[in-house]
Each structure stands twice: as structure tokens, then as C-alpha cells.
Amino acid sequence: MLKKTIIYTNPFTEQEVREEHFFHISKADLVEMEMEEHGAMYEKDGKTLTGMQAKLQRIIDSEDGKAIMAEFKDIIRRSYGKKDGDRFLKSSAIWGDFAASEAFSQLLFELCTNAASAAEFMNGIVPGNLEQIAEEVRTQAVKAKPEAAEQLVSGEAYDPTGLTDAATPQVLTQAQVIEMDSEELKSGLATGRYKLS
Numbered sequence: 001m002l003k004k005t006i007i008y009t010n011p012f013t014e015q016e017v018r019e020e021h022f023f024h025i026s027k028a029d030l031v032e033m034e035m036e037e038h039g040a041m042y043e044k045d046g047k048t049l050t051g052m053q054a055k056l057q058r059i060i061d062s063e064d065g066k067a068i069m070a071e072f073k074d075i076i077r078r079s080y081g082k083k084d085g086d087r088f089l090k091s092s093a094i095w096g097d098f099a100a101s102e103a104f105s106q107l108l109f110e111l112c113t114n115a116a117s118a119a120e121f122m123n124g125i126v127p128g129n130l131e132q133i134a135e136e137v138r139t140q141a142v143k144a145k146p147e148a149a150e151q152l153v154s155g156e157a158y159d160p161t162g163l164t165d166a167a168t169p170q171v172l173t174q175a176q177v178i179e180m181d182s183e184e185l186k187s188g189l190a191t192g193r194y195k196l197s
Contacts, residue, residue: 002124008106
């Protein structure tokens, strides 16, 4: 977990503000991220990267500022939360409050313009055993679905839900999205069970 002090100037009062914010990518978050990108492959310095590592390295090497900013925004969204005793709470409401703040704006600016800060942030929020977790996810996916091995090697998208083209995901209304548990929604969107209208 990363506790980061963000310093910014309040645009209304022009006073300097110093706030502490918390960021954390759990093992469950990493599994979800890896499963979303498990088909990605990228060669770097003679080494084949897969999954989330491949996606991030491809974006970094492309030097595509727009893609880099979008990826940082996504990582901040996935990692931002509030400490509540021994729990770390994440929700769309918690994220929405932060995303609308000047603190978020300052953080995004810092990460996109300062490579050392970006590296420190990533190292602070991601567990040190990322490669091991990613390998475990790939191994489990292959065990769960034998056809996944061939798809992972070929780079085809692997559907862990088993949905075929004949099966259609449930299209959720705005009311259903609001009422649904956030973890269920994230899982359903990531696996293709749900689709937003």
C-alpha cells in the first residue's frame, strides 16, 4: 500500500493544500488486470512479455502520450481507496470524489511528467511478486480450460467465461449498474457476462 502526500494549490482560495491519499493494487486486482490482458504478448530485449506487463511495456515503448495518460488514469482508478481500520475500501463513489479533486489532477500531472515519480508510484502500489502472480493466473487459466493454452500461445483472446459467439452478455441498464455490487459489476464486465447499454 502506498500512502502519498499530494501538494497542490486550491484553485478557489489559492492556498497550498497538503493531503494524504492511499493507493493499493490487491492480488485480486492484479488477477483481474492480468486476465483482461492475458492474450497480450510483446518482445523486449529478447524476452517475451505477456499479459499486463506486455501491455504496459508496449505503451511505454510507443511513447504515445495519450495512451500513457489513459493507462495511468486507469491504474490510479483501480488503486485509489480509503483506509477503514484493517480494510481498504474502493467504490465508484470514492473514486468519483477523488477524480473530481485538484489532488487527482496534480497526481496525474506528476506521473505523466516525472518518470521517477511514476516508477515510485507503480512500485508502491503493486506487490513485488507481480511476475509470480501473473504466471499463476496464466497457469490456472490453462488448467481451467485446456483450449486456453493454445489461445495464450497464439495470442488469441481467451474467454474464461466460456461464452461463445452464440451466447450474448446481459446488457445492463443504468439502474442495474447503480444497484449492483461493484465487485460483481467489475467481474461481469471483465469476463464478458455483462455489457453496458
